[in-house]
Amino acid sequence: MTEPVVHFDRVTKRFGDVVAVDDVDLEIEEGEFFALLGGSGCGKTTLLRLLAGFERPTSGRVLIGGEDVTDVPAHRRPVNMMFQSYALFPHMSVEKNVAFGLKQDGLPKAEIATRVEEALRLVELTGLGGRRPDQLSGGQRQRVALARALIKRPRVLLLDEPLAALDKRLREQTQFELMRIQDEVGITFIVVTHDQEEAMSLATRIGVMRAGRIVQTGTPREIYETPQNRFVADFIGSVNLLDGRVVAVDGTRVTLAVDRLGINVIVDEASAEVDTVCALALRPEKIVVSIDEPTAPNRVEGIVKEIGYLGASCIVRVRTGSGDVLQAVQPNRQRDLSLAFEWDQRVWLSWSEASGVLVFE
Amino acid sequence: MNVRRFTALSFGLAFLYLPIVALVVYSFNASPRVTVWQGFSTRWYEALLHNEELITAAFLSLRIAAINATIAVVLGTLAAYTLVRYPRFRGRTLFTGMVAAPLVMPEVITGLSLLLLFVATQSLIGWPESRGVATITIAHITFSLAFVAVVVQARLVSFDESLEEAAQDLGAPPWRVFFLVTLPIIAPALVSGWLLAFTLSLDDLVIASFVSGPGASTLPMVVFSMVRRGLSPEINALATLFIGAVTLGIVGAVLLGRRSPRS
Ligand SMILES: Nc1ncnc2c1ncn2[C@@H]1O[C@H](COP(=O)(O)OP(=O)(O)OP(=O)(O)O)[C@@H](O)[C@H]1O
């Protein structure tokens, strides 16, 4: 087995009373595009800074390529960082900014020049080398910062909210560019973000953080479809959580009594013990809204309280007899403006046995 | 602008600058009597050029001012850097207060205490052998340093520390980070501090008088003794040149202090 390129070995970081990173154990493999996802203040930046060498762990070890770098200062670590504020040197031209890292290594001038040119081409900034950072647009600055961090060909590139300062359209475009560049240079990327859509579309693997801990790691699909706990289910996308108690287990088929709705729900491909208290996490797009009573075993009746038109789909909020509101997303398959159902109409919600997962905690 | 405000402002400015304007105007007076206008002339400026005592004193003052400013910038920057970058060391409050104290200390007290110090060290370790250029320079550094520290501190507070981290991240060891990134970015504040220290030293009469010795008279000291012997238009000419120099220094300091590289 090959060594992971990054290994946080039970790392904890405290700032006084605040535990910013709490006993994190994480391995990242060569070539991954790993996203750290979590709410504000959950410790994402601190984790990156521990890896870059700007913070020392209170306990635990940080390994890069199998080598313990816990005591190695930032300027000797084979990782480079792209800062959230970009941190471009205001007194240097774009070229000088990009060349900075290579100059520190004492490379010959000619080689520096070719590599700077190459890096600028990679981020599509050819010809802007003579400008100062304050003569660039936000998107161009972002790309200078990227070129500067990439030019030393680090083992790992750290990106702290790389797209946060860009507007929505530029952000989407840059996402694809980041993926193209990662593909081209083949360096391991670790990107911090609080935007779950960004994490889903960029990363090959996501680590969801909460209060200094990593609560789940997995591919975007795993994180979305099989969240391991309520927090992850709720944090990634929107979700309906149906609280209940397991009343029957037949192999991987579990029956959950959802008392508030007064129904029994059947869940396939689950494992639980009888009498466990847990919840069914059900994504809105997995629910079908219909006027006639469906034949599916998992169904509940309610009244349409709200319909939100989103263009490609509609969000339908339905209030059940118990007063709980469930959310369903229906694709708009026809241009016809009149939907099959309207506000205050009585409808049925149904879903298949394999469309939800049980979450504990 | 409304009339009342304009009047008030004119009075204020007149109060401040009328004496100086009078001085400048009379420096171009042809008459040797200070208060009688006899037509335009630059004869007092020519006379100045032949006044050996004044010229020697002027060069001494400039030399002291330059050395003082240079050393004060180095020490003041170190003090400011420590205060801003290590915000939680023990005794920080005390140190902050101590760095700023010379700003408000009456000059007479600063001068007197420095004199006492020099007298004491002379009897203890035999240094300084005699008071003069060295003691004046040291005395000037002690208070200029405080001004430099304040100016540089202001610049460092608004300094984006991620710039230093970025440099370190790209492989620069801490000392290189300081010289390649920190220093160039705070340079305008250093120049501004230097000019300020230079001007302060050039201006100082009180402290220099305390710690000076025979044979080391700075320009303000010579002027002061000349004036006591009686007013002469020559002094007006000298003062005009002085005002010009100091104004340039201050304006330069302010302009440089204001200019900030956008980040
Ligand atoms: N230098 C520091 N001193 C004291 N507390 C700190 C320091 N740096 C971070 N913290 C605290 O550690 C916790 C985690 O901070 P961190 O910056 O890692 O969060 P984050 O996940 O990056 O948040 P955001 O999405 O807002 O950037 C926060 O509670 C923060 O206040």
Ligand SMILES: [Mg+2]
């Ligand atoms: Mg952060």
